[in-house]
Each structure stands twice: as structure tokens, then as C-alpha cells.
Amino acid sequence: MIACDDLIALVRAYNPKTNAKLISAAYDYGRAAHEGQFRQSGEPYFTHPVAVAAILTQQKLDDATIITALLHDTIEDTKASYGEVAETFGREIADLVDGVTKLTKLQLSSTETQQAENFRKLLMAMSKDLRVILVKLADRLHNMRTIRAMKHEKQVQKARETMDIFAPLAGRMGMQWMREELEDLAFKVLNPEGRQSILRRFVTLQSDSGDVIERITSDMRTELAQAGVEAEVFGRAKKPYSIWRKMQEKGVGFSRLSDIYGFRIITRSDDACYRALGAIHRRWRAVPGRFKDYISQPKSNGYRSIHTTVSGRDGKRVEVQIRTQQMHDVAEAGVAAHWSYRDGVRSENPFAVDPAKWLAGLTEQFTSEEDHEDFLEAVKLEMYTDKVFCFTPKGEVVKLPRGATPIDFAYAIHTRIGNACVGAKIDGMRVPLWTRIKNGQSVEITTAEGQTPQATWLEIAATGKAKTAIRRALREVDRERFIKLGWELARSAFEHVGRKATDKALDAAAKQLRLPDRDEVLARLGSAEMSAREVVKAIYPDLVPPDGDTVAWERAVIGLAAGQSFERATCCQPLPGERIVGITWRGRGVVVHAIDCERLADFEDQPDRWVDLHWHAGKHKAVYPVTLDITMGNDAGVLGRICTLIGEQKANISDLRFVDRKPDFYRVSVDLELRDAEHLHTVVSALEAETDVASVERRRNASADHTAGAETRREAVGL
Incomplete structure (x- = not known):
């Protein structure tokens, strides 16, 4: 542990006028408050706040931030109170310590809706004093440096949280060195x-x-x-x-x-x-x-x-x-x-931005997002992407994320311009709307009365603002059609658990999902912005088992060593009844692939990682996700009949996405939960017999990966 005099020397090296007595008092206060507490590694707990303070000295920060680092866990983990800290060290430091405490209590590893709300809270906490997040980032950096003392499950959770939230936040704030180290430490856990x-x-x-x-x-x-x-x-x-x-x-x-x-x-x-x-x-x-x-x-x-x-x-x-x-x-x-x-x-560095103005600009971009999912998308786009700078015909500069298109440019100017966009010119030449804008280019948008956003624009747009505006416009144009489709999806999902999709049930779901009414629930179901499983779970959580029913899952496959865990590969989605093989991963158990999966070619030179497996001969529940691509006629009621047909085969639709919409046909991607290969054959046969269905194909993604940054999940054995 760094001694008090050594810590003060680190501060004095860049700030000779530092208040050494106050830092020393904070050091003694923190050490006494954490007396008897220990970290997972067995070290005295106070070694952590001191290490966090030392990290902040590398950024040559002021005394208040260094002292906050020494005290940042006292209000949360010891008998110390806000009033006591304020009386001893002043209100400024007490507010900073309290701000870090509130940030620590945010559960950032959660569902997307909760995560979006936590991002809002994160920005609110930052808005009071940005030094709060500086201490929190240094706190996370030291925790990642010493993460090996934690249990493996906790390591993975913290590493994903670091990769998804804290590393990009550090980068967005300009601390690239910290972003790189946080990413590398998380990478070491997620994909050693x-x-x-x-x-x-x-x-x-x-x-x-x-x-x-x-x-x-x-x-x-x-x-x-x-x-x-x-x-x-x-x-x-x-x-x-x-x-x-x-x-x-x-x-x-x-x-x-x-x-x-x-x-x-x-x-x-x-x-x-x-x-x-x-x-x-x-x-x-x-x-x-x-x-x-x-x-x-x-x-x-x-x-x-x-x-x-x-x-x-x-x-x-x-x-x-x-x-x-x-x-x-x-x-x-x-x-x-x-x-x-x-x-x-x-420091009076002429290039240092005013934190208040920077934060105001950041939060302003997200205040217009009414929907949790849209807000989260906007936040991630803002933090993860670099910028390109382009110009209006009048020479005004417009900042956009890398990969932005004229659609994004139009919506950046005004939502009305975006909705009415029919064409674009870049540097005076007419270009398709999907063209990627480059630095320094001049962009001109052509509009027309009566034009409305197209569904395909969602794939073209790169900014959260554009996507939100497009979705909102599409919801208005297609609302009635989406409500009817949503009703069919809801009816099928509720019948799957032995319930009826009554108006009262849907009103209750809307309340639980914090949506204005049941029509909004149905509209989002029909537009594939929400899954039927989410709606059922909102009011009948006991009928929808959570992911990770490990007892039933472990009985599904035979051939594993005692205590060996496994996951079902997302690339080939193997089903009971199909020949399977396992590939071992250090710290992750076994990933189960279908025997004909293209990804297995990557492991041909590693025979020691292969495990001979086969499915349990017993009857399986309809819980194994499989994705089907269906091309069907674009006529009234066709999609509703398809959903009904799938439900009649005792298969649950967990998600539905429109891949393409043309005047004469739809192409949709449907996620089903099936029992086994025979169940899949029954569903496909029933669909192919439908006159309005042109083709049905099982989707298998050979590029799906199980390394860091790729989503993997243990499939539930339940609904």
C-alpha cells in the first residue's frame, strides 16, 4: 500500500501548493473507517482507495478529487455519514463522495430498459460534477487490475460491464489510454x-x-x-x-x-x-x-x-x-x-473544454429520446463512434458519426427535412441515400411534399436521432396494420401459456412495461420492437422461466465430464435429434455445435478440444431457439395466418423481424422455440403447405462467434 507521504509526494510533483494536511487527514480518516475490512485478495480494503487516488495523480487532478478517491467508499461501506464528511472535509468533497456512492449503487449490468434508465442516471450524476465519474473510472480501473481475486462469474459480469459501459465512456471523455487499458483488462477475462x-x-x-x-x-x-x-x-x-x-x-x-x-x-x-x-x-x-x-x-x-x-x-x-x-x-x-x-x-490549457458545456451538449442529444431502447441506442452510438465533419450548402459544419448517410444528415438538420427526403447530392453529384459521408464533403438534401420515411431507411441510418424519427413516423403510418399483427402475435403467445390475450391483460402489460395503452403494446409487437415473450412475462412472470434453467439444461446433453457446463452454439443452433459435438473453451465449459456446422473447421487442428456428445433420448420441452427466414405474399391477413399456423404446431414465436418489404411480398425472420429436429420439420412442412408462403429456410450463421464482444447465452429449458 502506498504510504501517505508517498501519495502526497505524487501530488506535490505537479502541484507544490497542495494542501498536504487535508490529504493526510483524509488518508487517516479513510484508513480508520475501513479498519478490519478486507478485499477478496485478503489485502486490507484501504489499499484500494489509496490505489485509486494514485491513479488520479497520473492525471494531475486537484486536491478535492484526490481526497474524494481516498474517501469514495466510506459513506457506502463504513459508519461514516455525509454530514460527518462534510463537517470534516467540506461540502464540496462530501458532495463528490456522495456522488460516487450513488454511481456505485447503479446496477449497470441489466436488461436494456433498465440499462437505458441507468444511463440517464449516470448522465444526471455526471451533470452535477464531472469529477464524480473520473473517480468512478479510476475505481473501475483498479478493480479490473485486481479482478483475478473474484469468482469467475463475477469477473465475467464486471468485464462485460467494463467493455460495454466504462471503457467507451472513458474514450468519449477523451481518456484514450484508460479506455485501451480497460478494454484490454476486460478482454483478458472474456477471451484469454x-x-x-x-x-x-x-x-x-x-x-x-x-x-x-x-x-x-x-x-x-x-x-x-x-x-x-x-x-x-x-x-x-x-x-x-x-x-x-x-x-x-x-x-x-x-x-x-x-x-x-x-x-x-x-x-x-x-x-x-x-x-x-x-x-x-x-x-x-x-x-x-x-x-x-x-x-x-x-x-x-x-x-x-x-x-x-x-x-x-x-x-x-x-x-x-x-x-x-x-x-x-x-x-x-x-x-x-x-x-x-x-x-x-x-492548467490553463487552451484546448481543454469546459466540462459543463461538454456535458450539456452530450445530454442535449439524448433528452429528445422518449423510448428507452431508442435512448440506449443513441447513447451507445454517441460513445462508440468517431465523428465525420461535413457541410451544408451554406458552409455550416454538421457533426455525424462515422458511417453516417444523407438520411442522418437530413435528420440532423431537422426532423421535417428528414421525413420529406427524396434524394441527396454530395459535392454536387447525385448519390444514393445509403452513401457513406466522408470528412469535408458538402451535402445537399432534396425534399418533396407527401414523402414519408421508408422502412428500409432504418438499415441505412446510423444515428439514434434519425432511427428514432423514422420509427416514430413508421409507427404512425403503419400503426393500424401493426396493431392487427401485434394482436395475432399476442394471442398466440398467451395461448402458449394457457391464457387469453384479453383487453384487461394487455392493459396490465402496458402498465408493467410503462407504455401508455394496450394499442401501443400491440403496435410495438407488430413492428418487432418488442417480443411477445416480453409481454407475457410482464404479467405472468411465473409462466415464463428465466434464461439459465441449468438443472433441466444439464440433463439435455450426455457426454460431459462431471460438473462441466456448456452452451448451445448460436451459429448453428443445434436441436435435439441432430448429431452434435462439443468444443471446450477455457473458463467457459463446452460449446455444443451441430456436426455439420461450418465453424467446426476452425478447430480441425485442435483435436484435444473436441468432445463427443449426444442428446438425451427423453422428450424435450419447446425451448430451443431456431431462426427461420420466410418469404410470403404481401396480402391482407397473410402474416396473421402464418403466426396462427405456427401456434397450432405448438411452437412459440419469441421474436419477429421484417427483413424486406416489397409491394408483392414480405420477407421476415422469425425466432421460434422448438422441442427438437422433428418439431422443426413439422413446422416447416406446415408453412410450406401454405399457398401464400413462397419459401422457408432455416438460418444458420457461420460467422457467429463465441469470443469476447459476441453475445452468448445459456438457453433456458422452459417456455
Whole structure:
């Protein structure tokens, strides 16, 4: 544990005017409050708050934040009270400690509706004082660094929460170093084999080609010196998770991935940044489409830098970031730079954004979202995506997420413009509405009276604002049709559990789901925004067993070792009655695949991981999800008859999604819960016999994965 004097020395190194007595008093207060408490590792609990405080000193934060870190668990986990902390250390620190306590109580690993509500609460807590989230992020970072002391189930829960919420939040706030470390620590828990594989490849690469980083760094220093640019050059290999994510996005192996190294050039002035860029581009060939100038167009969190990718030695691509020292300070601290110190005084970095304005801009984007799901989508889009900057015909700048289309641009201008959009021009040339906008392009939208949003726009749009507006417009246009379809889905689902979908039952479901009335429930069912299972569960939770009925599930498969857990592969969705085989995963048990699954080819050279399995011969319940793609005629009542037909075969529809809508046909993707392969055959045969059904195909996704970031779930044995 870091001693009090050592912690004060860390603060004094960047803030000689620090209130050492107050920090020392907080240290003693926290240690006394946590006396007798221990962490899972067996260490005294107070080692954790001290470590959190030390992490915050790396960001050169003020005394109040450091003291909050030392006390952040006292109100929640000890006899200390808000009043006592306020009396001893002042109201500012007491409010910060109380804010961290409230954040800690948020259960962020939950259903999407609850998660959206927690995001709202998270933003509300941040809005009072952003330092609260800085302490919470440092708290999560230290917990992830010491996560091995937890039980495996808890490790997985915390790692997913970190990957989904805290890592992207750190990145959105501009603290990229923290985002990368949080992602890598979570990756180490969620996919240890994948991470180790990448690390082994790095070792092999280094032994084959030598120290590439040192050679390229030396070459860059030489080029900059010859160009008369005074600068420092740093190089590093990218984090394992960053490498893994690129491999997944591009669908290539490690050997085919080129840009695995990153270099940073720190100059003395803005002008030197551009001269350094010229020197780099003269020496190495620039990769088209990989240049971004965040100096002339800064990010909303104050981030400024020039990004470029060039082809280095042996044709290998490397990423280069060029910035000044002041820009670098903001890039490291992000929004936290507002509170940081430099050379003993509060930093007056011209690039540091006002946290209040930044947060106001962030929350303003989400206040218009009325629907929980839409709000959550908007939050994730805002935190996960980079920005592109484009222009209106009048030269006004519009910020959009990477991958945005003219549809997103139109809705960013005004909802009325988006709803009436019929075409677009980019840089004066007419383009399809699905065209991806690039940095610096000028976009012009063409509108027409009477135009209404199309369902296909949902697949084209990339922003939460556009998707929300499109859904709202579609709900109004198709509301009556969706209500009728929703009624058929609800009736079938309620009959499946021995109940009737009466008006009274649907009113009760609307109340439980916090929707205005039963028509809204039915409309959302019909538009596939809500599953029938959710509606039934809202009023009859006892009739819908939760996922993970492990006792019944463990009896379903024979051939496992004692105590060995397993999951059903999402790529091939094996059913009882089909030949199966298992693939072992460290820390995760066995993943069960159909014997003809294409994914099994990935494990041909690992025979020790294969497990011979077969289904239990007994009768299974209709709980195994299978996805069918159905093409049917676009006539009145067809979809209702299909849903009824499926229900008559004792199969439950858990979800239904429109894949394509044409004037003459529908194509829908239906998730069914079936007993076995014979049950599937019965359902498919009944559907194929229907005159309005053109085709029925079972969907199997060979690209579905079971590594970190891919959703896997233990299938329930129940409804």
C-alpha cells in the first residue's frame, strides 16, 4: 500500500501548493473507517482507495478529487455519514463522495430498459460534477487490475460491464489510454485464449523481423531533423484487444493485418505539426482515406491531433498521430484536463473544454429520446463512434458519426427535412441515400411534399436521432396494420401459456412495461420492437422461466465430464435429434455445435478440444431457439395466418423481424422455440403447405462467434 507521504509526494510533483494536511487527514480518516475490512485478495480494503487516488495523480487532478478517491467508499461501506464528511472535509468533497456512492449503487449490468434508465442516471450524476465519474473510472480501473481475486462469474459480469459501459465512456471523455487499458483488462477475462494468441504472434513477429518500432522511430526522427522540425517521436504496438477488434471487423487473420503499430510525434507548435506531416508523407506513402485533421476540426471533448496512416518498411502500414504538447495533455486527460495542474498552477490549457458545456451538449442529444431502447441506442452510438465533419450548402459544419448517410444528415438538420427526403447530392453529384459521408464533403438534401420515411431507411441510418424519427413516423403510418399483427402475435403467445390475450391483460402489460395503452403494446409487437415473450412475462412472470434453467439444461446433453457446463452454439443452433459435438473453451465449459456446422473447421487442428456428445433420448420441452427466414405474399391477413399456423404446431414465436418489404411480398425472420429436429420439420412442412408462403429456410450463421464482444447465452429449458 502506498504510504501517505508517498501519495502526497505524487501530488506535490505537479502541484507544490497542495494542501498536504487535508490529504493526510483524509488518508487517516479513510484508513480508520475501513479498519478490519478486507478485499477478496485478503489485502486490507484501504489499499484500494489509496490505489485509486494514485491513479488520479497520473492525471494531475486537484486536491478535492484526490481526497474524494481516498474517501469514495466510506459513506457506502463504513459508519461514516455525509454530514460527518462534510463537517470534516467540506461540502464540496462530501458532495463528490456522495456522488460516487450513488454511481456505485447503479446496477449497470441489466436488461436494456433498465440499462437505458441507468444511463440517464449516470448522465444526471455526471451533470452535477464531472469529477464524480473520473473517480468512478479510476475505481473501475483498479478493480479490473485486481479482478483475478473474484469468482469467475463475477469477473465475467464486471468485464462485460467494463467493455460495454466504462471503457467507451472513458474514450468519449477523451481518456484514450484508460479506455485501451480497460478494454484490454476486460478482454483478458472474456477471451484469454484470444489475447494470448495475439501476444504469441507479437513475440514471433519480433523474433522474425527484429525491433520494428525502434527502426521506424529512428527513421522518423531522421526525416524530421532533415526537415528542420523539432519534435519527439514515440512508437508502440497496439493493445491486444485493439488488434483483435480489427481482425474481427476486417475478417482477416493476424498475419494479414498491417496497421498494428502506432507512432506519436509531439511538436513545439501548430505549424510544426503540418511541417511534420509533410516530412512523413514525403518519406512514406500515405494510405488513401486514412487522414484526419482534428486540429482544424477538433472533437467535442477538446481532442486535437493529426492522424495519418502510411506504408512503412516492407509495405507494413503504421498509424501516425501528430500534435503539440498542449494537445497531447488534453489527449491524455480528456475532459479531466480542466482540473489538472501543470508546473504547480491550475492548467490553463487552451484546448481543454469546459466540462459543463461538454456535458450539456452530450445530454442535449439524448433528452429528445422518449423510448428507452431508442435512448440506449443513441447513447451507445454517441460513445462508440468517431465523428465525420461535413457541410451544408451554406458552409455550416454538421457533426455525424462515422458511417453516417444523407438520411442522418437530413435528420440532423431537422426532423421535417428528414421525413420529406427524396434524394441527396454530395459535392454536387447525385448519390444514393445509403452513401457513406466522408470528412469535408458538402451535402445537399432534396425534399418533396407527401414523402414519408421508408422502412428500409432504418438499415441505412446510423444515428439514434434519425432511427428514432423514422420509427416514430413508421409507427404512425403503419400503426393500424401493426396493431392487427401485434394482436395475432399476442394471442398466440398467451395461448402458449394457457391464457387469453384479453383487453384487461394487455392493459396490465402496458402498465408493467410503462407504455401508455394496450394499442401501443400491440403496435410495438407488430413492428418487432418488442417480443411477445416480453409481454407475457410482464404479467405472468411465473409462466415464463428465466434464461439459465441449468438443472433441466444439464440433463439435455450426455457426454460431459462431471460438473462441466456448456452452451448451445448460436451459429448453428443445434436441436435435439441432430448429431452434435462439443468444443471446450477455457473458463467457459463446452460449446455444443451441430456436426455439420461450418465453424467446426476452425478447430480441425485442435483435436484435444473436441468432445463427443449426444442428446438425451427423453422428450424435450419447446425451448430451443431456431431462426427461420420466410418469404410470403404481401396480402391482407397473410402474416396473421402464418403466426396462427405456427401456434397450432405448438411452437412459440419469441421474436419477429421484417427483413424486406416489397409491394408483392414480405420477407421476415422469425425466432421460434422448438422441442427438437422433428418439431422443426413439422413446422416447416406446415408453412410450406401454405399457398401464400413462397419459401422457408432455416438460418444458420457461420460467422457467429463465441469470443469476447459476441453475445452468448445459456438457453433456458422452459417456455
